Amino acid sequence: MALITDHKISLNTLEVTSEPQSYELPKESTSKKDLSFFQTKLENGVVALDLIVANMNCAGCMSKIERTFSEDQKLQKVRVNLSQKLVHFEWLEGETDANKLFDDLTALGFKASPLLNDNDLVKAESVEMRRLLWCLGVAGFAAANVMLLSVSVWSGATGATRDLFHWLSALIAIPAIAFAGRPFFSSAWTALRAGHLNMDVPISLAVILATGLSLFETAGHGEHAFFDAALTLLFFLLIGRTLDRLMREQAFSGVRQLLAFKSTVAQIIDDDGKQRTLPISDIEIGMRVLVLPGETIPVDGEILIGKSDIDWSLVNGEAVPRKAQAGDEVFSGLVNLSGPLEIQTTAVGETTLLSEIIRLMEQANERAPRYRKLVDRAASVYAPLVHLIALFTFAGWMLHGMAWQDSLYTAISVLIITCPCALGLAVPVVQVVAGSIAHKHGLLMKDGAALEKLSEVDTVVFDKTGTLTLSKLNLSGQYFEAAHLLPIASQLAKNSLHPLSKALANTYKNSDLRESKEPSDVLLDIEEHPGLGLRATYQDGELRLGSFEWCKIDKTYETYDQVDLMLWASFSQPGKKPIVALFTFEDELRPGVMGLIRTLKAQNLDVQLLSGDRQEAVERMAQLLNIDHFKAEMKPDEKCSYIEELGQNGSKVLMVGDGINDGPSLKAAFTSLSPSSASDVAQVTANFVLMNDSLKSIIGLFQLAKSSRALIYQNFALAIVYNLIAVPIAVFGFATPIVAAIAMSLSSMIVTLNALRLHLLASSYQWQEDKPLSEV
Amino acid sequence: MSNLLFLIPIALGLGFLGLLGFLWALKTNQFEDLEGSAHRILDDDDKPLK
Numbered sequence: 010m011a012l013i014t015d016h017k018i019s020l021n022t023l024e025v026t027s028e029p030q031s032y033e034l035p036k037e038s039t040s041k042k043d044l045s046f047f048q049t050k051l052e053n054g055v056v057a058l059d060l061i062v063a064n065m066n067c068a069g070c071m072s073k074i075e076r077t078f079s080e081d082q083k084l085q086k087v088r089v090n091l092s093q094k095l096v097h098f099e100w101l102e103g104e105t106d107a108n109k110l111f112d113d114l115t116a117l118g119f120k121a122s123p124l125l126n127d128n129d130l131v132k133a134e135s136v137e138m139r140r141l142l143w144c145l146g147v148a149g150f151a152a153a154n155v156m157l158l159s160v161s162v163w164s165g166a167t168g169a170t171r172d173l174f175h176w177l178s179a180l181i182a183i184p185a186i187a188f189a190g191r192p193f194f195s196s197a198w199t200a201l202r203a204g205h206l207n208m209d210v211p212i213s214l215a216v217i218l219a220t221g222l223s224l225f226e227t228a229g230h231g232e233h234a235f236f237d238a239a240l241t242l243l244f245f246l247l248i249g250r251t252l253d254r255l256m257r258e259q260a261f262s263g264v265r266q267l268l269a270f271k272s273t274v275a276q277i278i279d280d281d282g283k284q285r286t287l288p289i290s291d292i293e294i295g296m297r298v299l300v301l302p303g304e305t306i307p308v309d310g311e312i313l314i315g316k317s318d319i320d321w322s323l324v325n326g327e328a329v330p331r332k333a334q335a336g337d338e339v340f341s342g343l344v345n346l347s348g349p350l351e352i353q354t355t356a357v358g359e360t361t362l363l364s365e366i367i368r369l370m371e372q373a374n375e376r377a378p379r380y381r382k383l384v385d386r387a388a389s390v391y392a393p394l395v396h397l398i399a400l401f402t403f404a405g406w407m408l409h410g411m412a413w414q415d416s417l418y419t420a421i422s423v424l425i426i427t428c429p430c431a432l433g434l435a436v437p438v439v440q441v442v443a444g445s446i447a448h449k450h451g452l453l454m455k456d457g458a459a460l461e462k463l464s465e466v467d468t469v470v471f472d473k474t475g476t477l478t479l480s481k482l483n484l485s486g487q488y489f490e491a492a493h494l495l496p497i498a499s500q501l502a503k504n505s506l507h508p509l510s511k512a513l514a515n516t517y518k519n520s521d522l523r524e525s526k527e528p529s530d531v532l533l534d535i536e537e538h539p540g541l542g543l544r545a546t547y548q549d550g551e552l553r554l555g556s557f558e559w560c561k562i563d564k565t566y567e568t569y570d571q572v573d574l575m576l577w578a579s580f581s582q583p584g585k586k587p588i589v590a591l592f593t594f595e596d597e598l599r600p601g602v603m604g605l606i607r608t609l610k611a612q613n614l615d616v617q618l619l620s621g622d623r624q625e626a627v628e629r630m631a632q633l634l635n636i637d638h639f640k641a642e643m644k645p646d647e648k649c650s651y652i653e654e655l656g657q658n659g660s661k662v663l664m665v666g667d668g669i670n671d672g673p674s675l676k677a678a679f680t681s682l683s684p685s686s687a688s689d690v691a692q693v694t695a696n697f698v699l700m701n702d703s704l705k706s707i708i709g710l711f712q713l714a715k716s717s718r719a720l721i722y723q724n725f726a727l728a729i730v731y732n733l734i735a736v737p738i739a740v741f742g743f744a745t746p747i748v749a750a751i752a753m754s755l756s757s758m759i760v761t762l763n764a765l766r767l768h769l770l771a772s773s774y775q776w777q778e779d780k781p782l783s784e785v
Numbered sequence: 786m787s788n789l790l791f792l793i794p795i796a797l798g799l800g801f802l803g804l805l806g807f808l809w810a811l812k813t814n815q816f817e818d819l820e821g822s823a824h825r826i827l828d829d830d831d832k833p834l835k
Contacts, residue, residue: 067824068824068827071821071824090818091820091824093818142816146804146808147804149804150801154797157796177793181797
């Protein structure tokens, strides 16, 4: 550490007085994040706040929250959205405040985090969905009514009546098709202009041809009009499209939830050295921003104080972090890896949450080419084939001597009957169902393809710290005269933010050993020396807590100085032999890890452990968990290249990791998962995010992936069998367009029903037992 | 034949009402929380919630 520190802390007031010129940047933010930044102002002085409640799963939780808060007279409105796990509050400004509501919710036993009500974001997200639903509604209405008229025609209407019905159908169908068909027409047009075919081209062609020809027939008092077929086709296709969108929206709102809290506020250091929280949008040029390790840099600027490694990978894809120190330029979106930095703002970027999320979603899409989605592969073969068959049908019948209208009908029937509805629904329907099942069990799926990939995984690689363990240290051993020193040592430890000190302070706080504090127990002149330890004056002696050297421990104890996580304490009074104590700590295992590893191994998956930790620690963990393959003391780039190597050798790797440094490895792996406690980078990179503490849900996720894959293939098989039967019938002219439309609809429905079976299958999977809170 | 003069407008009108109903439900955010609504109907508490 290049910086000099001299924190003087007096225990009574716990006020930090640091000298403004030379001080160390804190390791953690000292001010509590103020939730009032997350509330939005509505009309008439009403304020609204949305909180995400991760562990709200059932109707019981919902009514518990609503009932409790209804009694609060200061609130105007409280409403739970169970599907999105949101609680919405509204109150008159000044009546109550966000922090109090948050605390109340926490007191009820719910884990809440705030959601930013970014209006642009919410709009952008829902506009597309709403447009599709409008189209769906219009298409449904038109299809039903036109079908009604068609039935009358089939049941024997002739002459003028038939013409009237046809004209009425045209009157309803043409505006409806023009309105509801836009999603397909625009997509087909874009594809055609770029010079390739997609699924929307035959769809648009079929709809437009059927409508045009029907209009021609109607005008010529003809016998057949196929407005009904065109509309039914559109209606079913829109259902598929809407489901697809729903899947995307699920992923989108998931990412939004993850990032809401983390990237919207920044810590500002004022001229007097005090910290305060400010939303990123309120930062002005010239302000000094504190960026702690693991945080994303919110502004463009110059480093004033601090040294760190910066991850540029999210910006330019470089896997190796670059060193940065005072004077260097940094940009918003970079991730600070190792040390706290103070940055002088030189430019305020457009880093709204929206831009951030859109960038991430785009990034996820860019990754898709490596593993092309099943449906895209099918489409690239299927779309040209359909066009060819239709063209041959038309040409064949023409050559055979049929009138051109009749040949065209047959060709349209072929286009409609081969309409890739069932094929188009096969994948999204399963993914939407799987996504909602996973979400219900606390797993966030970022994209549908990830589930497909997961079912092929044969190797699972775990990171150790923070993934298999909770990154929560527990006191595991006390040696020598620890019983004597524990009370005062833990009091001293309270004054430090070092993880070991915090663990020591917490253990004592939670234990029953607590004695009543006597006046003479007060520690005086507390000082912290980074990298060494703490010291204080206690009664007439000196109390030290920290490393072996710092505590000036007698050489006879040196053999004990071998444990990974340990703290020495010594208390020396003038003229007496110093009292010595040793505290050792260990990482707490995440619940369910043992069972998880056992089950994964039983399924013939190759389980491996990669860690940057020391050899002995990793070896001990590997033995405990019965993992044969493990590698210790791995640097982030070594982890990454190891995983790439596995991939090149043909293994399909699921990487489970949480660290800032795991970002590249998570990206390199075939598919990846990170716990919700993970760093921003890890969560953003991983394909799946675990929202609760237990890793056991991974087993359920594997089962879900397997059956989803099975269902997708079943659906493909159903769609193909349907086509094999229906296409020849259509080609040889036995199907009128309406029969084709009905056959097509039926196949879509069968595929959808088959996908819904996943709900039944998933109920027997091994998820983490998530007890509803109301029953606890 | 003259029946059709009022039957068809009635049929179309009813369908149109259905469409309006759907669009109204869409506009008033009634599809926002499908899961919650499913449970809410079973919740028989006389006290009105806010």
